[in-house]
Each structure stands twice: as C-alpha cells, then as structure tokens.
Amino acid sequence: MNQQEQYLFDLNGYLIVRNALTPEQVTDLSGRLEQQRDERREAISKDPVEEVKDRKGRKTRKVGIEHHLGSDRTILGASGTAWSSPSMLEWGGSYIDLIDLPTIAPYLETLLGKNYRLDHDYINIINHEKPGQLFLHGGGQGAGGATDLVGPTDGGQCYYRYSNGRFFNGLVAVAFELSDVKPGEGGFACVPGSHKVNVELPQEWKLSKTQDDIPECVDRVAVNAGDAIIFTEACAHGTVPWQGAGERRTVFYKYCPHAVAWSPGYYNEDHYDGLTESQRAMLMPPSAFGPNEHTTSLWKQAREEQAELKSLREEVESLRQQIS
Numbered sequence: 001m002n003q004q005e006q007y008l009f010d011l012n013g014y015l016i017v018r019n020a021l022t023p024e025q026v027t028d029l030s031g032r033l034e035q036q037r038d039e040r041r042e043a044i045s046k047d048p049v050e051e052v053k054d055r056k057g058r059k060t061r062k063v064g065i066e067h068h069l070g071s072d073r074t075i076l077g078a079s080g081t082a083w084s085s086p087s088m089l090e091w092g093g094s095y096i097d098l099i100d101l102p103t104i105a106p107y108l109e110t111l112l113g114k115n116y117r118l119d120h121d122y123i124n125i126i127n128h129e130k131p132g133q134l135f136l137h138g139g140g141q142g143a144g145g146a147t148d149l150v151g152p153t154d155g156g157q158c159y160y161r162y163s164n165g166r167f168f169n170g171l172v173a174v175a176f177e178l179s180d181v182k183p184g185e186g187g188f189a190c191v192p193g194s195h196k197v198n199v200e201l202p203q204e205w206k207l208s209k210t211q212d213d214i215p216e217c218v219d220r221v222a223v224n225a226g227d228a229i230i231f232t233e234a235c236a237h238g239t240v241p242w243q244g245a246g247e248r249r250t251v252f253y254k255y256c257p258h259a260v261a262w263s264p265g266y267y268n269e270d271h272y273d274g275l276t277e278s279q280r281a282m283l284m285p286p287s288a289f290g291p292n293e294h295t296t297s298l299w300k301q302a303r304e305e306q307a308e309l310k311s312l313r314e315e316v317e318s319l320r321q322q323i324s
C-alpha cells in the first residue's frame, strides 16, 4: 500500500484496487456462483423451506437466498452449531484463493496489522428485479447512531483510527466485483471521510429508495469486473439502488484483527483441503492471542469435539429412525 493509497484511505475511508482479480479468477468465481444459483433455484422449486436457521433458531425461508448467498455467518447449517454456518468457501476454487489474495494482502496488513482474520463472507446480487435501496450504515466512533445497523450492538468495534504511524480498523471489507458497474448504474456508495466523523449521520439521509433521493455527500463508485473496493466498516456506506441493464454481483470478504469478532459463527478450517498456513491462520476463531501454538491446539481440540458431536447426533438420528 503506497503513500498515495495510504493518504487516500485515511482521507476517504475506502480505496479501489484495479484488477485485483485476473480475468480467469472472475470467470471461475462467476461460474461457481452461477452453478450455486442453478442448484438453489432447483432445490427451492422442490422444497421452499431451506434447512437453515436464523439467529433466533427459526427456520429461514427461501426468500432472498438467491440474492444473498454465502453467509453473514448468522445463519447456521443443518447441525445448528457455530461451526456449521454456510460460507462461500464451500464453493472451492478461487473462493479459497480470495482468503489470502496476493493483490489484497498487503493492503489488509497495512490496515489491520500482521495478524488479522477473515470474519465473514457473503455475496450481494442486484438487478432490475431486486434493485435494493441505499441504507447507509456504519460511521466512525459510533456515529452511525443508535438506529444504525451496527449501532444497537456497537461496543466500539466499528472503529477507525490512525496513530503512531499505524492504521487501526475494527472491520475492513473487500468487495470483489464480478461485473462492470458503470457510472449511474448503482452499487457501492459511501460518505467519504465519515469514518472520522463525530456527529450522527442525519436520519433523513440514511435511507434512499431511489437514486434521486441520495444525498449529495455520497460518493457513488464505478468499477470494472475484477476490481476490488476496500473500505472500513467505520465509513458510512451502502448499496445504491440498481439502474443498470445487467446485474451487479459482488463478493464480500470481511476481515478484522484477531481480537475482534463480528460474526457469531466460526469457520472450520478442517472443511477445506489444501489450505496454506496463512489461510488457516486467517480462518481461526477470535482471540487476543491471534494464531500461535497454544491457540492452534485449543481450536483443533474444539473442532475435534465438534466433529464428535456431529457424528453422535447422526448416530442418535439413525437410531431414532430405526425405532420409529
């Protein structure tokens, strides 16, 4: 991350990394996504209720799943434990490579420090059928306010600061664009500089149902397929309603320091083959100690217990079926 980029990030709270992905990676990510969408459409047509649970333990309905794939990691998988929440990492290929991408890693290291972790991932798809609306959220020093999406639980985790020659961020998002987003079409937007603001975003600016309602202080960001937008969650941001002919498909990987946790669900590194040491460290659950010998063995034991629980549950279920 060069001096100019550091200056712009500190000034605006976001940065565009051009060609962060190769055309081959865009093709691979898009292909795997479309395969998932096809499979889900088919599954939903057969069974409209998915075997997933929301944060209150209720079964979630199919609605929106096609447009909001992957996980904000508040949805649990069929076994209903924090280690089983679905993720786009399950799609393999380039979705695994994105965990620790060489074109992005130097930015994350500068913005988060050496030991950071992947907290959650998801994909957002907007098109003329589901254009979405702009809901500005985030805001430095809790300036999103009490009605902010992260406000009610904001214990200061949505922070941004620069001191002693270092950046400090509570959550850094990387938005990988799989399609071109031309000026005026929609997509990522933010209030530049709001990661340092001390006054709550005016209520009437938080929600814009159409592009005409959007306040002037908002930057709307045009990008090409393969570009990545890196932003601090502390910058008030959201998605501009879509007006393009095609579709915007954006993959989000969100990172934080090891001591910070946003998601109540953890990645289970044992679910993925061939991970590098660095990728494994980034998937590790949170702790102030970061990845080291002690935490590695602690979490390994927790994963083993999780696997045992899963197999015991399967055994009980099979006995139950034999009895009934």
Ligand SMILES: O=C(O)CCC(=O)C(=O)O
Pocket (backbone or CB within 6 Å): 124, 173, 175, 187, 188, 189, 237, 238, 239, 240, 250, 252
């Ligand atoms: O659509 C976008 O780029 C913004 C997404 C967003 O608001 C978020 O991930 O918190």
